[in-house]
Amino acid sequence: MRKVIGAVEELGSKISDVDIEVLALGLQVKQGIIITDDLEMQNLAKQLNIPYHAATNHKISVQLHWIAVCPGCNRRYTDVEDFDRMTCDHCGSRLKKRAHKLGRKHSAQKSEVTSGH
Numbered sequence: 001m002r003k004v005i006g007a008v009e010e011l012g013s014k015i016s017d018v019d020i021e022v023l024a025l026g027l028q029v030k031q032g033i034i035i036t037d038d039l040e041m042q043n044l045a046k047q048l049n050i051p052y053h054a055a056t057n058h059k060i061s062v063q064l065h066w067i068a069v070c071p072g073c074n075r076r077y078t079d080v081e082d083f084d085r086m087t088c089d090h091c092g093s094r095l096k097k098r099a100h101k102l103g104r105k106h107s108a109q110k111s112e113v114t115s116g117h
């Protein structure tokens with residue numbers, strides 16, 4: 001996350017927290033690919049050596065948000081900073097990271113992370 005914010009500041013980018021999250025995730029996910037139609041995001045992805053595709057041909061209509069889900073009791077946790085260290089408050093199971101669709105956004109620019117081949 002800090003690496004992403006560093007790059008964002010270096011390029012003087014003004015991207016949303018969600019976009020920063022997407023980039024941070026792109027760094028974490030093995031063979032992750034950022035899909036974005038935001039040129040600023042593409043620049044940042046390049047800066048951080050994350051593979052990316054222009055979203056123009058992907059027809060993304062929903063924005064993804066990352067939440068943590070407990071495999072034991074199906075509780076959901078939003079706004080989780082560090083998924084790897086999270087355990088369920090209720091049953092102690094290790095939480096799993098899940099993409100949560102927020103639904104259609106009016107914003108023209110959307111980004112997401114997909115796993116590679």
Ligand SMILES: [Zn+2]
Pocket residue numbers: 070071072073074075088089090091092093
């Ligand atoms: Zn649980």
